[in-house]
Amino acid sequence: MTPADRFISIRNVSKSFGAFRAIDEISMDIRQGEFFSLLGASGCGKTTLLRMLAGFESPTTGEIFIDDQPMSDVPPHHRPVNMVFQSYAIFPHLNVRDNIAYGLRKQKLTPARRAEMVEDMLDLIKLPGYGNRKANELSGGQRQRIALARALILRPKVLLLDEPLGALDKQLREQMQLELRALQRQVGITFVFVTHDQEEALTLSDRIAVMSGGRVLQVDTPAALYEAPRTREVASFIGTMNFFRGIVRRNGSGMAAIEAEGLGTIPMPTARLTKPEGAPVQIGLRPEKFSLSPVRPDIGLAVEGRLRTAAYMGERSQYYLSLPGKAEPVAVSAPNTHRQRDAQDVPEGQVLWLSWAPEAIVILDTD
């Protein structure tokens, strides 16, 4: 592991508020220059972890290192990190220029140099000429950019972002996501980004830590998290996943097979299956990995299912089918590539064939 791989190193960190354990023994590393997201539902500890990086909370036990320096005795104002607050925390008594220049006081710059830096920042966040605006004359998107500029002007080693897009409406949020990603590439600073929005995390991040109950469930790239979640919890938090209980029927001499409820026997190479014959397993299959057809397809694995409900969702439709031997219906997502305005819906109760590729099966850790 190179030093750049553990640019931020979180070692056995726990944080308790009274009897409540907000962070429970977290250890992980964040690489230099990456866009790293902490993803989880509210109350999972992601904001607490971010605030510990910033220095506003101190770990009850454990240690955080940034660029090899232990941080526990470094107060927030001496840390090489800056933060974009959820509420943006724009100083209401200062104008835009003074907000952006706020952190430059100790750098003993000439007024001209300082003004130049502020102008550069205003250009960077695409708000040139806004220097004299008062804080209360700004829109949500503008405040967010100024909070970014105010932090970036100090060239921090790490930029912390606490759900900075949460307060914006959907369109502006999507636009800001693109800009934020481009900005991070441009400045090359390590970003640690807190969000509860899985789509946002997938779009923006190089790597994501999925958090729940004060623990980190999995740290991986967006694609790995989606295609190969390790546990049921991660799988259900990111996207939709159909779960099936199964039993290992055969495992040896290069070939293995799982018998899963509703799906029948699924063959696969032994390399994918660590469990011995007879062991229970949990497998997952994403809705879009199924194909639907009125007749049995020639290739792949297939079972018959009966359509329970269908929901038209624009670019795709979601179907729920019941399979023999499985209590909960299975979700199937199909693109509406060829659908036209007056297309007939498939009637409920219709029998359809579901097919899938064995590689699409995700084998989950059973707890």
Added chain:
Amino acid sequence: MSSYINRPNRPLQLYAVLFLIVLYVPVLFIPLFSFNDSIYVRFPLQSFTVKWYGELWTREPVWNALWNSVKVGLVVSVISTVLGVMAARAITRTRMRGKGALVTFIMMPLVIPGIIFGVALLVLLSRMGVPLSLYTVGLGHLIICLPFAVATLLPRFEGFDPSIEEASADLGENGWWTFWRVTFPMVMPGIVASLLLTFTISFDEFIMAFFLTGTDPTLPMYIWGQLRFPKEFPSVLAMAALILFVSFALVFLAQWVGRKGLEDQA
């Protein structure tokens, strides 16, 4: 702006206007009679005069008492506001145990009869052998002004997002600089309001001063002394009119600045 619930209500409006009139008129008789050329405070009014004011001007004890009150008021207002800022900040910005109980404790002087405070302090000071003076009056005033200072400043601190101070720390400023560059400018209206209010309270306070004053009287004590002599009535009226005018102006200013600031912040 008015919906079904708050549609205009004429009788209530009339009541409100009457209420304000009744609230103010009694006090207005003081300036009215202070310009009346008679030592009797009664109708019909005699001719207009400013001689009672002129007489005040030349009275040595009035000036002494005024100066005493101003001294006590200034010291008390500054100390109680500084302490109020510290307390309000501690209350709003930190997780601390027993916060609720502490706030109740600080606010207690608001709901204890002043006379009990007065005699309790008097007993304490005399047991400790501390002679009564303007300092003891100041101590008494400090105790009744502190709750007002805290109550005036608390909403200011509650009203602004704590992450604004965190942002300052995050951008590299330590506690003192954060206070000067962020906290202080933001709570400034509250500080001004607290200074003006506590000064006025101390300046007008009588109940505690009655028990704690030594040989140097404050202005209200001096007035109390003069009330025994009917012939001093007109000059007391003139003095009272002046005090009322200054108090009104100061408090109006304090309230205006304080509330204005709160509204801007919202």
Added chain:
Amino acid sequence: MAETSLPKRRTADGPPRASGSAFLRLLRRSESARAYLMMSPTLLIMTLGIVVPFGILLVISLWTRAGFGFDTTLTLANYARSWNEPIYGTLMLRSFWISGVATAVTVLLCYPMAYYVAFHVHRNKMMWIILMTLPFWTSYLLRVFAWKVILGYEGVINSGLMSAGLIEAPLSFLLYSPTAVIITLAHAWAAFAILPLYVSLEKIDRSLLEAATDLGDGPVARFFRVTLPLSMPGVIAASFLIFIPTTGDYITPALLGGPDGAMIGNLIQLQFGAVNNWPMGATLSIVLMLWIAALALVFLVVTRKVQERIT
């Protein structure tokens, strides 16, 4: 992950920066400690000004007067006297009666005013609030004095009515009576009632009132079933804020009360002044506080019960 790949770890026995004493470390680590340090001057003064004097007051109340000094043997004699001699009980009762009436009158008169500003004033609300509370901040002594000017034997009302020819001789019940004290107290403490009433009314969610109307309540039913119960905290706060300080008042009764309007505050003041019996004064102060606490408790319980009934 191997332990060797970790960054160099600092352990507890080798603190990274030996900055300052254990005290400073505590301050940096513990928010509570920082908060208490910041509040310590205030708390010190309040302790010095409340707890200590009250302790001493309690001790002295157990002493007795002996000539110009004190007999420091602890005894409940003063308390027995305050219970047995009718003058103390009478004045105590009269104080509570006068304060109680003044409190009720003030709250009743101020409620519509607070209601008006909370619900019917839309512009310049701040101006109204300032106007309503402004007189409160001016000298209490002078406001009482103003009423003396008005209610006096030859005061504004009497001389006004006489010069208008409406009455022959001055009305004597105006000055030096419990009525005069009640009028003055109600007027003087109006602002103390208005603020809590206004705050509790302003806080009421307007959609609750719309919901009550929508569910069939007329204005009167709506007021008694929704507005009043929800503003009860304000009514309770206002009642406490007026009743408690006024029971101990002595300026108003001294200037306007006359012999029939004297209150317990006057008696306490006398003990520390002309009568010079400090232990008795201390006893009366403590008895007064105990009574206030007891009455406040009863009041609180009763209003809770009533509130449960209404809602």
